Amino acid sequence: MTRTPYFEASFLRVLSGMGDEPFTPTDFLKAYQAIKNEHGRNDRNSRQFVNRNIIRLIKFGHVLQATDNQEDPKYLRAASSPRTKPLSNVKKDDAPDTSTPATRNILVEKLHQQRMALLSVMGEAEAYEDISTERPDMHQIIQPLYNDARDKVSKLHGRVKALESLISATQTRSS
Numbered sequence: 001m002t003r004t005p006y007f008e009a010s011f012l013r014v015l016s017g018m019g020d021e022p023f024t025p026t027d028f029l030k031a032y033q034a035i036k037n038e039h040g041r042n043d044r045n046s047r048q049f050v051n052r053n054i055i056r057l058i059k060f061g062h063v064l065q066a067t068d069n070q071e072d073p074k075y076l077r078a079a080s081s082p083r084t085k086p087l088s089n090v091k092k093d094d095a096p097d098t099s100t101p102a103t104r105n106i107l108v109e110k111l112h113q114q115r116m117a118l119l120s121v122m123g124e125a126e127a128y129e130d131i132s133t134e135r136p137d138m139h140q141i142i143q144p145l146y147n148d149a150r151d152k153v154s155k156l157h158g159r160v161k162a163l164e165s166l167i168s169a170t171q172t173r174s175s
Helices: 009-017 025-033 043-059 101-134 136-174
Strands: 063-065 075-077
Touching: 009 025, 009 043, 025 043, 043 063, 043 075, 101 136
Parallel strands: none
Antiparallel strands: 063 075
16 A cells, blocks of 8 residues: 655645746755745755755656756656645635534534544554553564554644644634
């Protein structure tokens, strides 16, 4: 099973802004640095982040190398490239009405599901930790499983926080 890679939203917006024309890492970096207020990275960290993520895009087949020039290669987005609608292009009219009780109920239900999943994965991580303590000889087998569980905990915690913020925002908006 292939995992879908995670790419930061601001990175994906820049990728979408590149359109279907070939681009260089330098072009991409300039566009990424133009939105510094969104990601907060300094120039050096931005360059490293962009280069690292372009390599990931190539690895997952979302970007293809269009030229063989090693000094300033050009890349082209593949059809499978992750796409996102830039936030600046979203109009207020396009935004769904989130003040309805039905929308709030859907968000509360999703929050409940994510909390349950979070508790389950936290229990899984604790079980791996307990087994590792009891059976140090299994540490090599357990450690990758424990690390995966901890990653899942972090992601689910982020989802719970996002849903809590959305629910809070819809309550404030409807009041």
